[in-house]
Amino acid sequence: MTVPAPPSPLRRNPEYLRWLIGDLLLDIGTGIGAFAFPLVTFMVTDSLGITGLVALVQGAGALVGLIPGGLLADRVERRRLRLLAGVIGAIVQAVLVLVLLTGAAGAVVLAALAFADRFRETLLGSASNAMLKQIVPTTQLPRAVSVNQGREAAVEMASGPLGGALLGLSIVFPPLAQLLGNLGSVAATLTMRRRYHPRAEGAEHTKVGEDLREALSWMISQPIRMQVLAIASSVNLGANGLIFAVLLDLASDGVPAATIGLLNTVLAAAILLGAFLAPRLVDTVPTGALAIVPVLLMAAVGVFLAFAPGMLWIGAAYAVLGIGLPAINASSQGFFTHITPIAMQGRVSSLMRLVSSALMPLAPAVAGWGLDLVGVFPTMLVFAAVLVLGALVGVLGPDLRRIPTAPQWEHYARQEGLAVEE
Secondary structure, eight states, X not given: OOOOOOOOOGGGOHHHHHHHHHHHHHHHHHHHXXXXXXXXXXXXXXXHHHHHHHHHHHHHHHHHHHHHHHHHHTTSOHHHHHHHHHHHHHHHHHHHHHHHHHTOOOHHHHHHHHXXXXXXXXXXXXXXXXXXXXXXXXXXXXXXXHXXXXXXXXXXXXXXXXXXXXXXXXXXXXXXXXXXXXXXXXXXXXXXXXXXXXXXXXXXXXXXXXXXXXXXXXXXXXXXXXXXXXHHHHHHHHHHHHHHHHHHHHHHTTOOHHHHHHHHHHHHHHHHHHHHHHHHHXXXXXXXXXXXXXXXXXXXXHHHHTTOOOHHHHHHHHHHHHHTHHHHHHHHHHHHHHHSOGGGHHHHHHHHHHHHHTTTTHHHHHHHHHHHHTOHHHHHHHHHHHHHHHHHHHHHOHHHHTOOOGGGHHHHHHHTTOOOOO
């Protein structure tokens, strides 16, 4: 029997590198803009509650675009959608720069632009990750997910301090950086050689409702998927709530934006370290354990932050918070990308993001209102409790705990009836 040759390393895959560069340029701009936007809102409105409310509207925009975005990614050529996402993203940021320069920015205007940008991101940007299984071999998906985590962490290390520094120079510089990031993504995507049609040539045309029902049926066919979604929901709400509460608490105390940005650098450095370790962990530690243990550590961090420690201790807490995230994502996202058919990547990814992110818009709102009404201690404990509940779902549910290490995914998926022939 002939043993197939191992695939070339990711660094020798030119199409993957073009895809990665486009996402990298986009991440640089988005990281700067995402860090600065809550601070911009606070500077314009001078209200923690309104800042949290604007962030809630922003998150709602992402949720509204998820399902239509997944359907589009599975019906329209994906490279074209990625180009359109970059062009419209640049336009939205140009409008934000204009209203800030003219003094027309207020809570309503900022909320509308935030909603539009996040809606655009999930409606059109979902196609980018849906391309990944068509670009890299299945066996390299965990490493590709880890590389994405490392890339995002490296960008985050710079985007926090840089966003704070740019904001210190001018309120319009962060959105201008995000505008340039979108244009860079467009330029890189134009260099990609292949076209990424979600369906095979000659495939039968289907109705939108049929597509959605097919993906929903596939997603809920195994309890294991529901358990992963419950954990992801708790992490999205709990971890993001902790970070946003720290950001608002420090901003209200008058801590400079550049100093707050250093905490993002610590968090990103921890994520980068976690991304370096993740491929090895995914290959040696059962996926079920990697999806549960880091969540318990995050809950412990939330309890620690409830005691409002100084900046150095907050930085240490951020390091613990960030180091486990790549392992969670590389294991769970890699496994589900592995078992999801190419033709359903967009829909299933969007459905999973919708469920896992449904509560996430509440994170900034609860953080802002909680700090205003009851203070730091109860607010942090609420988010820590959310993380504990998510970990309990994994501990009490046997299906997730049984997922083995990455080299055994293929055999396990076929044994459990989770794999689909393509």
